[in-house]
Amino acid sequence: MAILSHDEIIRKIDEGIIGVDPFDLKRVGPASIDLTLGSTFRIFKKLKETIELKSDTFNPDFFSDLVTINDRILVQPHESILGITVEKLTLPPTICGWIQGRSRFARIGLMVHITSSFIQPGISNHQVLEMYNAGPIPIAIYPGIAICQIVLEEMVGKAQYQGKYQHQKTP
Secondary structure: OEEOOHHHHHHHHHOOOOEEEOOOHHHEOOOOEEEEEOOEEEEEOOOOOOOOOOOOOOOHHHHEEEEEOOOOEEEOOOOEEEEEEEEEEEOOOOEEEEEEEOHHHHOOOEEOOOOOOEEOOOOEEEEEEEEEEOOOOOEEEOOOOEEEEEEEEEOOOOOOOOOOOOOOOOO
16 A cells, blocks of 8 residues: 555546546645535534434434535634535545645644544545534634645555445535
């Protein structure tokens, strides 16, 4: 297994092996691609009820509201929200990826993914970001900002994600 370099990322995108839509060549770094934040978010409700995690069939509308913003969204200290990338990422069965936050935002306490950074091989969707403000001050976040990066890695063998989030378009 090996992490793809800048030139290898460009080659695989040019050959149609990896899809990034929309694609901006300026967002490809030495070994990653910067992804930008969309304008649709899931904001968690302040509930007193318990969410039973007995299965994965719970309804996110019960505990969160889907909102679209035009300007900014404010994330309070110790608050979680779900965001989504503008870019739709399509990977072949031989490449997987890892979402990573950007250090400039981590330094003020913004976590871009809480625990699920792994991107399955064979996906074709927008990436949901489990964002959390671990810092002591509110953070204003704007759609369109390069919020995270994806590191791509070639796998040994092939696999194809078949889960319920295969074609996800909203958080």
